Amino acid sequence: MELRSVRRIYQGFFLLLFLVLLVANTSGLSGLGINYNTPVRLFLELSPLNGLSTLLATGVLYKGLILSLIVVGFTVFFGRLFCGWFCPFGTLHQLASWLFFSKKRGRDLLARNAYRKLYTLKYYLLFALLLCAVLGLNLAGFFDPIALTYRSLTLAITPILLHQYIPAEFSNGWVFGVLFIGLLLLNLIYPRFWCRVLCPLGALLGTMVVAPLFKIQRDENKCTNCNLCALRCQGGDDPNGVHRVRECHVCLNCTTSCNDDAISYRFLGDLGEGRKLDLDRRKLVLTLSASAFLPLVVRASSGRTRAPSPACIRPPNALPEQDFVRTCIKCGSCMKTCPSNALHPAFAEAGFEGFWTPVMVPRIGWCTQNCNLCSKACPTGAIRRFTIEEKIGRPIRQGSAVIDPGRCLPFAYGRPCIVCEEMCPTSPKAIFFEEVEVEFRGTRKTLKRPRIDLRYCTGCGICENKCPVGSQPAVYVIPSGETRETRDRFLLE
């Protein structure tokens, strides 16, 4: 079999596996939960960019992220095999560019698949991200292709395609859909535009291709300079000239298309000039200085540590906020797995560092008492593992319920209600009521008014979800009082 066909089979297999594991990360399919023997986090854990950036930002390489060493090993020995054979986003880009360029022939295609200085942009982006991570601002998740694909498919694509089976919807999901489709459309400019120009994981892997044991090698004596090898080159790495081994995706289109047997993927090939990272020192200095500014100014403007947003309700047992935003890679895995569709990507409510991190929106879904799936789905430990016994027993609080007497039916409108008390899942119930005699427009009434006993409230949000005052519930959850954060407590305990 041609090596190219082998590569295509691998690509198809890994894309399928990625999709299967994504769909498997849905509690609804099995009712109570996923069998977490299925490695739903696998792809996210395999990305060395996720591993390295969380390591730099937090000082810890969490749990499964050690698996990314496998990818490092492969890359060091064989080149960017990951990009050409494994990466599901890469495969999608290859499919998109095939769609746009399969009919093109000759000079145009050759020009579009040639190496360009623009392709070094991703290295500058990578160094900027890593420097930000060192300075405590973990932005890698925005750009990591695995996290990006996982997030886009979770928040935008499955809600369209699988809505019938997985009825979750996400606030602002359209943003992720538009970005995702937009990135695929970039393939109209150059094939695999993202992979060649933007992907910081590709860049990270490129930096590891120092002395690969295997590489593409052209025999100049046999070569007739027909350029067939460069026609379908995925990496844009000039196999017909000075081969840029760091750019090569090892797609093996070149070896397969050569009619003269002049080009091959060879053990201990000659490294030559193409091994150099084509970076400009001045640009690099400029990039690093500019990007160092970002974490500093974010740190100096984090007013929300003093005035936390009331909408920033985190998943149960999340790390304290400062650590959480450093650790979370915004992959959307917790949002995908949440059985009650409670978790949604944050926009402004969590500040710059918390953009797209998970927040609970109780009006859409509440935190189900008998559930700890988000902590199992999290690849970086931003949501720490916990058992259901701990969740109920300690208890783990996400915040506190607040009653607004200006809107609450028994308080403001003189009518009975008590839906929040009925729904409250704790025993004893955190919401209780007191009976009061009131005079409402000349009629004497006995009303049961809800009150909250914060000793029992976990901030699960079911009261807010079920409150009949729908557009602006009369009982709602604020993050104050959450277990993880000592700075935002307001009760003496």
Next chain:
Amino acid sequence: MSKTLDRREFFKRFTQASGIILATTAGSLFFHDRARAETPAKKLRDHRKGISPAERMVVLRGQNIEAMVLKGFDAMGGAGAFIKKGDRVLLKPNMAWDRAPEQGANTNPLVVAAVVKAVLAAGAKEVIVADVPCNDPKKVLVRSGIRDAALKAGAKDVLVPQTGEDVEFDGKVLSTFAVGKEYLEADRIINLPVVKSHSLSGMTCCMKNWYGLLIGRRHELHQNINDSIADLAVAVKPTLTIIDATRILVHNGPTGGAMSDVVTKDTIVFTTDEVAGDAWAADLMGKTARELPYIGLAAARGAGKSDYARILKEEIAVGA
């Protein structure tokens, strides 16, 4: 200078223009709606149509649930008095909460399973178990244990209706509300409530269980919970009511949560009158029917009689 308009060209253009005008006019008329009239709401079926069982209540005590259910049907005059051959039967348990069976917040899955078997044995074409829960349906179906138990017993499906059709209840507070089509299509409906404390209504058992029929924002009904329960009791005409009092929730209802909220009673009650059923359950909870205004309201409107001693024929102890 353009070509002068010849006859042929004139007819061609004239025909095209007329065609467009005709098509748009026809289309507009087709979609035209002066009144924006609403489609009339449906009514619930009478699930006692075609049967005339004697008015009766039977209390069974014991631990062998399957034997109790069989004995209960016997004492009521046989399952055939309620189920005709080929009937499509819907069971309406309380399957509202993400709670395990022993926590007592939902109907005991063993009771549901035993009723499924008995109804199928009486010749029902199919049995469906349905409820609209308060917690996440996926979790409720599994954790309540009802889905597994009922499917194993032979139920065709255990489901949570997601969309419904508007039903006219003509009640005092309850006007139209969406009800799952499964309820509208079933020939027979058996109510399978569980006895629980409830903070606002005092107690939930037979009549309050019909809240689970309603899809949508049913929580506004709590503003007049007693009349809304009576409305439901008048509108819904179940074939039979089987009360699960194998264990009851005495505190922290209707959700419970702690085992200290649950008391074992090892009792199942069959009744043709759900007002009487609720009055019996009130006694069990140590409450009087007067403390539960909806019992009086429902009785006053003809949904049943609260004096259950009138129809309580037998108390049967069923051995293991």
